Amino acid sequence: MSVILIGFMGAGKSTVAKALSADYIDLDRVIERQIQRSIASYFEEFGEAQFRVLEGEVLAEQLKKNLPIATGGGIVERIENRKLLKQHMQVVYLKADFSVLFDRILNDATHVRPLAKNGEAVLKARYLAREKYYETLANLVINVNQKTPEEIARHIREWQKEGEI
Numbered sequence: 104m105s106v107i108l109i110g111f112m113g114a115g116k117s118t119v120a121k122a123l124s125a126d127y128i129d130l131d132r133v134i135e136r137q138i139q140r141s142i143a144s145y146f147e148e149f150g151e152a153q154f155r156v157l158e159g160e161v162l163a164e165q166l167k168k169n170l171p172i173a174t175g176g177g178i179v180e181r182i183e184n185r186k187l188l189k190q191h192m193q194v195v196y197l198k199a200d201f202s203v204l205f206d207r208i209l210n211d212a213t214h215v216r217p218l219a220k221n222g223e224a225v226l227k228a229r230y231l232a233r234e235k236y237y238e239t240l241a242n243l244v245i246n247v248n249q250k251t252p253e254e255i256a257r258h259i260r261e262w263q264k265e266g267e268i
């Protein structure tokens with residue numbers, strides 16, 4: 104069983120999954136390969152609800168591989184996706200303050216996050232609404248405010264080792 108990273112946009116899920124293993128899965132990138140377009144343009148044409156369904160299908164399919172998975176921050180919004188995550192034993196929540204996340208999202212030129220275009224207050228409302236899901240679904244919570252991706256990856260590896268029998 105491998106680790107699934109959850110948390111808000113900007114928490115470092117994609118970066119940490121990569122630090123965990125050269126062979127890792129970033130659900131957003133798998134989705135973009137499948138749909139042959141960017142997530143931003145998919146959101147624009149089909150809307151968020153349809154994206155959530157697609158996201159859940161790709162999660163279910165990718166769970167079969169035994170590789171670290173970086174989810175998208177909104178995976179917890181759909182109950183079917185939460186049910187899938189709940190069955191898993193190695194869900195790790197990368198937790199950070201909203202101010203840290205907002206800063207990173209603004210400064211991340213590589214990925215356009217469609218939900219970030221409506222301003223800080225709208226994004227913060229999402230953060231507050233999702234927090235409880237991240238907390239309840241996680242088997243491990245790591246505060247990532249002041250940790251490097253390598254430190255976070257080390258923490259996860261040590262936790263995985265502790266759980267081995």
Ligand SMILES: Nc1ncnc2c1ncn2[C@@H]1O[C@H](COP(=O)(O)OP(=O)(O)O)[C@@H](O)[C@H]1O
Nearest residue numbers: 111112113114115116117118207211250251252
């Ligand atoms: N631990 C960290 N400390 C500082 N910056 C980070 C850290 N993890 C990720 N970042 C930066 O924050 C931005 C978002 O990271 P990313 O891995 O795409 O997050 P997510 O997949 O959770 O949205 C990127 O610019 C990345 O370089």
Ligand SMILES: O=C(O)C1=C[C@@H](OP(=O)(O)O)[C@@H](O)[C@H](O)C1
Nearest residue numbers: 111112113131175176177216217
């Ligand atoms: O939080 C969200 O709703 C989203 C997060 C993004 O992934 P990251 O969390 O990797 O930025 C991406 O899936 C999409 O833009 C929607």
Ligand SMILES: [Mg+2]
Nearest residue numbers: 116117173174
């Ligand atoms: Mg990501």
